[in-house]
Amino acid sequence: MVFLSRAQTVCLAYILYKKKQNKRTNRRYWVHPLNLKRPREGQFQVTFMMLRSHSDEFKNYYRMSISSFDELLSRVKHRLQKENTILRNSIPPEERLSVTLRYLATGTNFSSLHFDFLMGVSTIAKVIHETCVVLWDELQPTEMTPPTEENWLEIAEGFYTKTQFPNCVGAVDGKHIRLQCPKNSGTQYYNYKHFFSLVLLAVCDSNYCFTVIDVGSFGKESDCNIFKQSPFGKKVYSDKINFPKDRCLPGDEDGVSQPFVLVADEAFALSKRLLRPFPGRSLNNNRRIFNYRLSRARQHIECSFGILSNKWRVFHSTLLVTPDVAVSITKAACVLHNFVRRRDGSNIEDTINCEMDDISDKIGVGNASSNAKDIREYFVKYFNDPKYALSWQNKVIV
Template sequence: MEDNGNVVRIEDNGTTSLPPVRLPSAHMALLVLLARRRKLRRLEASRQKRLWIHPVIRMKQEKGHFAMLYADLRRCPEKFQEFIQMSTSAFDGLLDLLRPQLTMQQTLLRRCISPEQRLLITLRFLSTGETYSSLHQLFHVGKSTISGIVRTTCELIFQNLRPSVMPTLTPELWLQVAEGFESKASFPNCIGAVDGKHLRVHQPPHSGSKSFNNKKYFSVVLMAVADTKYKFLAIDVGAYDSTGEARVMEASQIKQKMLHDESLPASKTLPGTTQQVPFVMVSDEAYSVTLCQLRPFPRKGLDTRRRVFNYRLSRARRYIECTFGILIKKWKICGSSIQLDVATVDAVVKACCILHNYVLDHDGPDADAEASTASLGTAINWQAAQPDDSGLDVRDIFADYFMTPEGSVPWQTACVSGTA
């Protein structure tokens, strides 16, 4: 059937259909040409954005910090230590330990980054807290490459150095720690000072307000035990909790070790007495009193006996505060806002604690270690937990002992009264 010159097809069911529209060949050729031109433009744009090696990165062998300053810094030990907070001998010892795992395979396409540069980038990041963008401009290494270098090197530092600088504590090592607290802090039967710090971090994804603390920022909790040499005996990183901070210590590995560790030494008599007293750790008022952990008496209604005990306990507890202060002063990434994912934050903080012990062993403490209290960190403001009756009895025993001639120390009364 025809309708005004157009052929109309009538189907068997009574419906009609028109034939497909056929464009002239000139129009078809134009559409093909436009499609091809758009495809060529996309290819050119992708070629301009994607480079095999960026010109800035290609210059790392000639103009990067490692190529231009590394040899000069090694000739100036003081400047080298200022650059990465570590002496050349300590750096060389750490490099020799990590070199097999930091050495990558060379290829015909590009040269790999040397172990020296990988370790230098990581230590510079930990000691200054600089961003990946800043390190990219300094070392002429890609930001994604720096991210992988930092995380991998921090994990290797923790795995390789922990057995030597933070070993598993034995009864002999516990007794050595107790001797240090008795001689330097005049607190017998003390095997460590325990405390925690909030380290500012970027909000973890899908965390809501879980890691939002009462200081109005997101943080990760670092729990630690320190000795009188300002070294970490044990650490626990990665506890995110803001609704009940007291539960962080209760659920930490440090608390479980204190309760169930069979390596803790047995009870020992206090000097000048015949009374058996268990070994304890000292903490602030945020923690609960248990058989192996002591905290100060409440601040209200203190008599002379309780003031003396709080003064003596603070003499022993200041070592963990100084340890945190030295850590944050030397490894400034812990004192800044860490803009990394959760897994990398844990690796970075653990590596800083291990490097803290490593540097103390090789380079010794700083001259101002005593003055480096934890003013750069943020103490955990916890609610007081319920005490244990057995812990209260142990605290009373220490409080009575400090009032005896055998347990008192010079200037004790003057320091408590505030006249010293």
């Protein structure tokens, strides 16, 4: 048995006292007096019913129409409903959804939302994370379901109608989602643009809706590597994707059948199922015209990202959350993007200017197969044939 001296006992007692004191929180209230006013003075209680009487203001506040909000609530309500306890009433689903949509729409930090909705900061954070998870779980099966062969054909028709690029089933690109530096992450999330981020990789259709997304890769990773490692990208590069069977390009029925393809920028690897521009500035006119025609289709993914960010302005600021929460926020915003576009159609967000990137400065990926190069050259020939050329394309490349 070990006996301690009086001095040792005093020291040990002091250490235990300080340890206990450090663990003690500074919480003075079970519920802060300010938050007790929420049932009467919270932003949701004050504005929700009033906004429902003014459809334009409601749409500006929630980024969707009243009918879309009601449908959305009906689909997630059963997952957002919590039980009341003896100590307090639960936050109703309508309010949980309102807090989350307002956060996505503005990017306002949790502290500011605390003063608006009169909820604790930790409660705000928890509500937003939980609701984003529910939004993805409940909407993804219908709003971002994996396309069937028939769906791919419909998408291809849309791209040809709008961009005159045949056999195109989607445009693919990546977007960096700004993120505060995660703890103990080193440089994994530090990207070539010199800020911390995770990557949203997406494929879109001709209506600017996302058909496939991959979220959460480190910011330092290239779009090409992320795409190659994603489940969808592996199917594309191994030619095991359920794209429609090859067919002749429009008007070229006597020619060689061509595959259905995705279009991407210079950062992606050329393959049978993915076409990218020719690199460099010293290109002949035929290749420059091909680049122009491809850019008209590829521009859709850039505009899709622009519409997403302009509607859900949380992406205009740095996400002050952990990477797993940032992934949930991004996935929820993407599936909401599709949900709202299909119900409310175009809006002012769609009028943003989507500039085409200068591909000459992109970092290219080499070693494409001869088959992939032959396919691209066939498209070059097709676009420069007077029968299939756009009347203005030669003027644009001058």
